[in-house]
Amino acid sequence: MATRGSAEQFKQSFREEAREVLVDLEAALLELNENRADEELVGRVFRALHTIKGSGAMFGFEDLAAFTHNLETAFDEVRNGRLEIGSELIDLTLTALDHIRDLLEEREGAAEASARAEILGKVRKLAGIAESAPAAGKVASVQPGPGGVPIRQWAIHFAPGPDLLLNGANPLLLLAELRQLGGLSVRASMEMVPPLGELDPERCYVSWEMVLASPADRDAVHDVFIFVEDSCELAIDLAAAAEGETGATDEAGSRRLEEPRATGGGRRAYDKPDTASSLRVPAAKLDQFVDLVGELVTVQARLAELAARRDDPDVAAVSEEIERLTSALRETSMNIRMLPIRATFEKFRRLVHDLARDLVKDVELTMEGADTELDKTVIEQLGDPLMHLIRNSMDHGIEPRKLRLARGKRATAKIHLSARHSGASVLIAVSDDGGGIDAEAVRRRAVDKGLVAADARLTETQTFALIFQPGFSTAQQITDVSGRGVGMDVVRQRVEALRGTIDVASQPELGTSVTLRLPLTLAIIDGLLVSVGEACFVLPLASTLECIELSSEDIEQANGKHVANVRGEIVPYIRLREHFGVAGPRPELEQIMVVESGQGRFGFAVDQVLGNCQTVIKSLGRVYRHVQAVSGATILGDGRVALILDPERLVQDAIQAAGHGPRGHPGAASSRAPGGARAGVH
Numbered sequence: 001m002a003t004r005g006s007a008e009q010f011k012q013s014f015r016e017e018a019r020e021v022l023v024d025l026e027a028a029l030l031e032l033n034e035n036r037a038d039e040e041l042v043g044r045v046f047r048a049l050h051t052i053k054g055s056g057a058m059f060g061f062e063d064l065a066a067f068t069h070n071l072e073t074a075f076d077e078v079r080n081g082r083l084e085i086g087s088e089l090i091d092l093t094l095t096a097l098d099h100i101r102d103l104l105e106e107r108e109g110a111a112e113a114s115a116r117a118e119i120l121g122k123v124r125k126l127a128g129i130a131e132s133a134p135a136a137g138k139v140a141s142v143q144p145g146p147g148g149v150p151i152r153q154w155a156i157h158f159a160p161g162p163d164l165l166l167n168g169a170n171p172l173l174l175l176a177e178l179r180q181l182g183g184l185s186v187r188a189s190m191e192m193v194p195p196l197g198e199l200d201p202e203r204c205y206v207s208w209e210m211v212l213a214s215p216a217d218r219d220a221v222h223d224v225f226i227f228v229e230d231s232c233e234l235a236i237d238l239a240a241a242a243e244g245e246t247g248a249t250d251e252a253g254s255r256r257l258e259e260p261r262a263t264g265g266g267r268r269a270y271d272k273p274d275t276a277s278s279l280r281v282p283a284a285k286l287d288q289f290v291d292l293v294g295e296l297v298t299v300q301a302r303l304a305e306l307a308a309r310r311d312d313p314d315v316a317a318v319s320e321e322i323e324r325l326t327s328a329l330r331e332t333s334m335n336i337r338m339l340p341i342r343a344t345f346e347k348f349r350r351l352v353h354d355l356a357r358d359l360v361k362d363v364e365l366t367m368e369g370a371d372t373e374l375d376k377t378v379i380e381q382l383g384d385p386l387m388h389l390i391r392n393s394m395d396h397g398i399e400p401r402k403l404r405l406a407r408g409k410r411a412t413a414k415i416h417l418s419a420r421h422s423g424a425s426v427l428i429a430v431s432d433d434g435g436g437i438d439a440e441a442v443r444r445r446a447v448d449k450g451l452v453a454a455d456a457r458l459t460e461t462q463t464f465a466l467i468f469q470p471g472f473s474t475a476q477q478i479t480d481v482s483g484r485g486v487g488m489d490v491v492r493q494r495v496e497a498l499r500g501t502i503d504v505a506s507q508p509e510l511g512t513s514v515t516l517r518l519p520l521t522l523a524i525i526d527g528l529l530v531s532v533g534e535a536c537f538v539l540p541l542a543s544t545l546e547c548i549e550l551s552s553e554d555i556e557q558a559n560g561k562h563v564a565n566v567r568g569e570i571v572p573y574i575r576l577r578e579h580f581g582v583a584g585p586r587p588e589l590e591q592i593m594v595v596e597s598g599q600g601r602f603g604f605a606v607d608q609v610l611g612n613c614q615t616v617i618k619s620l621g622r623v624y625r626h627v628q629a630v631s632g633a634t635i636l637g638d639g640r641v642a643l644i645l646d647p648e649r650l651v652q653d654a655i656q657a658a659g660h661g662p663r664g665h666p667g668a669a670s671s672r673a674p675g676g677a678r679a680g681v682h
Helices: 004-034 039-058 062-079 087-104 110-127 171-179 218-223 283-309 313-337 342-359 376-397 401-406 439-448 460-468 487-497 552-557 647-657
Strands: 152-160 183-189 207-214 232-238 338-340 363-368 373-375 413-422 425-432 501-507 511-519 524-532 535-540 544-551 563-566 569-575 589-597 600-606 608-616 630-635 641-645 669-671
Touching (some): 004 039, 039 171, 062 087, 087 110, 087 342, 152 171, 207 218, 283 313, 283 524, 313 338, 338 376, 342 363, 342 413, 373 376, 376 413, 376 425, 376 487, 439 460, 460 501, 487 501, 487 511, 524 589, 524 600, 544 563, 544 600, 563 600, 569 589, 600 647
Parallel strands (some): 363 413, 569 600
Antiparallel strands (some): 152 207, 338 373, 413 425, 425 511, 501 511, 524 608, 544 589, 589 600, 630 641
């Protein structure tokens, strides 16, 4: 038997796999709601439910398996043409998924159990399922499948890995699952059982040869073994082809190990090294690995500094080689952390579906660029901002059906999620085809709340920035969805914590688009190292456009104003020496780093540009959490500490200090399109 620690370990592995199955199941249900005649989607839902039920029972989640059994039966009725897909079944199943997640995490309570019983009662009534539904393991009657699909004879070879029992799995429960698909004949092979003195009671030595008579297709049979297939020898063939060669991959992707089956007293086929193409690694170990790579980058910088001071070709050669290897290791570690944003996007299908029902609106969610990859730590922080943006679009952006028709729009509104790479950043946009933002309503509300003076002249950039103020809302009444002025403030805080920016674009009666510009990674960045007096600073290379010289003559020609002529374009700049109060005279020739910000092009005047650097970002801690113009710190090769600057916040602070922005926090939003007529914002 498995020890308690190992059993819990593999229960956790099942939870992780099951969470992925549930994400796919929820997406399939929402697609099925739009395409109710799609038999492939019905099969996808059925197989997911079957997988969760069977594997749940195998890993000790009996309540989860029992709860899922009736849902599986209902969709089996759909597959067989005896039950039609309707909104009630879809909504019941979506609600049931929430309870399955609770059972998966073993969150149990009397109220939850009562709610599950109520759901099951409705499912049974809808599908005509008797209360005494067949228990798991009972042999199912073999009936032709939908459309008169003939009974197939599946020849199954199943040889569990030797550690199957240690992993908390029970092979007999897998056989019981097969019996639910049809008539099953089983022959156990004992030829690999060692002599009694060598027998280990915690290892599995038995394999099985089976013939399954069932209308089920290969996918349905294969799904029974989905949680153990990587550690076993498995072959599923039509009985007529069962005598064929081994070592192949069948048409449904069932994998067999690339060795002939072991016979006699020889070494077992599945005792060879694991040949899985991927591994599941705990996030904590991955974070530790990236931290170590970050420390290595810092040490490599110190070595490069040392080699530069010594006239020793051997040391220089070693330094260059270590720099090359460190750079490759850094890129590899960053790529390991990169994940597609698809799973984050997909979970919002459910949110849109539920809100559309509650708000009595017809809304379609579309996606683009779901395979765009970014750092897992960024993805983990994206859920709340995107949720609030979607809720805001659903409640305020999307007009009621009658108003949309009166404006000549489609009755079904659209919310579009998109993602794409832009240099070292990723752009994630939430767009709707609603009414747009009422800029004048935003301004009036800001005046009422004392955020701006009544006679203040605000640009659209400054007006749209107001919607991200804490407690700001133009909603006339508070609802379950919005009106408390919390959501957009959360968006601003989370995006700023990720060192990102927000861009708002809106057009009257055509809709609004909110774009989040986020760094691809939060661990290591490419930067430009600059000096001001004795202090060193790092500017992110991704936002830097160019470097120009600033002479005393240039300053005189500008009449002392902080502007520079960059090839005919007037670019304002911020002198970091003055901004940070660095004492000492400025040099005769300064350098201006020109960056692209949400407010346009700005420059940062520094004493000297020292060059490029790979920067490991270190948090400054809670003491400095209110210093928003500084996003972190790094350790240089000579041991000094350099602050990493946030150009966007520096520009905003300079604008606010000059008195050109609204009172309080100016927000992180910019606008590049005319304002429109939106009913309100969070």
